[in-house]
Amino acid sequence: MPHTYYDFFAGGGMAGFGLGPAWSCLFANDIDPKKAHSYRANHHGGAELVLQDVATLTCADIPGTADLVWASFPCQDLSLAGKGAGLAGKRSGMFKPFWQLVRDLNADGRGPKIVAVENVYGAITSNGGRDFATLAAAFSGLGYRFGAVVVDAVHFLPQSRPRFFIIGVRGDLRLPEGSIQDAPSSVWHPPALIEGQALLSSAARSRWLWWNLPVPAARNLALSDVIEEQPQGVIWHTAAETDYLLSLMTDLNRGKVDAAKQLGTRKVGTVYRRTRPDAAGVKRQRAEVRFDDVAGCLRTPSGGSSRQTIMVVEGDSVRSRLLSPREAVRLMGLPDTFILPERYNDAYKLAGDGVAVPVVRHLADAVFEPVLRRNRLALVA
Known part of the structure; x- marks a missing residue:
């Protein structure tokens, strides 16, 4: 039985390439017709893709119950090259209606087991760390235990591309042994992230996790x-x-x-x-x-x-x-x-707008799939 996921701000569906054949997409969404065309061309017609502004979607538009919600929401207002509007900006502000859908899914008894949000490194420091605190409060407020990592695609590909990932696991689920660690790692948790975590509310810090990702083998592609x-x-x-x-x-x-x-x-x-x-x-x-x-x-x-x-x-x-x-x-x-x-x-x-495929696979290997296996075993037991 495949794992299931929703893909918000899907673009060409690169997250799906990273997750691989063991995953089935129940719902995907984007607002860009050209990206939607590419998604459909590369995902067997992409019948699951809805070309629509996320702010106009409702919980009723989203079928089934997904193991994972993936969202690579717009980064322009959080980018160091942007104008500093942050989550209040027109584009990066799309996080708000997206998260309302996550809230509605939880209220409908269809809360995803895992939520993973991807953005640029600047999301950690945008607006003096207040945007990062807003993201953390969103996860904490829904009862998700969560943590963040910065993964540079250069570990896997000959491209310098550090990206910020915040990953939450529903509060009623068990975490597999070895998936978290007691302290941050110098590989995945840079100083800016450690400083940002220290400034979170006590409620958010109480649900914080330091994800334990394995260090990948040396890249062999130049x-x-x-x-x-x-x-x-x-x-x-x-x-x-x-x-x-x-x-x-x-x-x-x-x-x-x-x-x-x-x-x-x-x-x-x-x-x-x-x-x-x-x-x-x-x-x-x-x-x-x-x-x-x-x-x-x-x-x-x-x-x-x-x-x-x-x-x-x-x-x-x-x-x-x-x-x-x-x-x-x-x-x-x-x-x-x-x-x-x-x-x-x-x-x-x-x-340029996409997520690096092997980075998604690394997160799936290290976090998503172990969490899902652990909790399927728990149900059987």
Whole structure:
């Protein structure tokens, strides 16, 4: 019998890829028609997907009873790159109607066994920690025992992508042995999270758990492994375009390129364009490169500066181009069988808004499935 889940703010359904075939989605929701198209293309038609604003849904729209509720609610107002509106913002404020549905499900006797909420790292510190306290109070107020972790996709994929996950287990359920620990872990609980937990209300702290996640094996996938020589959807820059990109670099970043040239081997790096103040305080566009075989965090294509560029150096040869759509979804852990949107921006947005597939699998292995197995055994006993 499969485990069951609801997928809110589902996007292309990456959480489902992470959960895998042992899980069955009873209900999914998103408001973006283009993402919904991708979800359906990659989830056997996606009959469970409802294209509708979460604020207009009611408990009656949601079928059955799910083991897990997954929600990757909008991050823009919580992001360090955002304007600081936090949970009061128009987009990240969608947490409120989502949580009302969770409350209604509990009141209807259909409270999910596990609720997992994903967002950007900035959710911990947004509004001086008050937004984190609001999330914690939501879980605590429904009687869930809960804790949070920060998992960087770089443990599994060649992409730097730290994300915040708050995971709650219904108060009447038993926790499996070894799933929690007495103190925070330096791998999963950064100082900002520890500080935020200390500032929670006494009621929330009384229900707090330090989740015990295993440290994964060393990653064996490098950025160079996912890069295509003949990509679809993008073309290599002209020499003049690459020279212009190099001209936007500071001496520090040009030095990285020069060092890569001296190696005489193929080095693959990534470049983001950012606005930085110069020595006089004047804001200028800069190109910043990294050659550590890890991509920068994928973002949505809100402007040219947010599109990641690939730079390949082989001796004196320097080539550049945009990251391809296929490379972007590979960096999220999706298989090459994943059906891509036709337009570049749609594919890049889908990837940038998604959750890394192997991170979801790690959480399922470490928390979701052990909790469900423990409580199924308890019912049998």
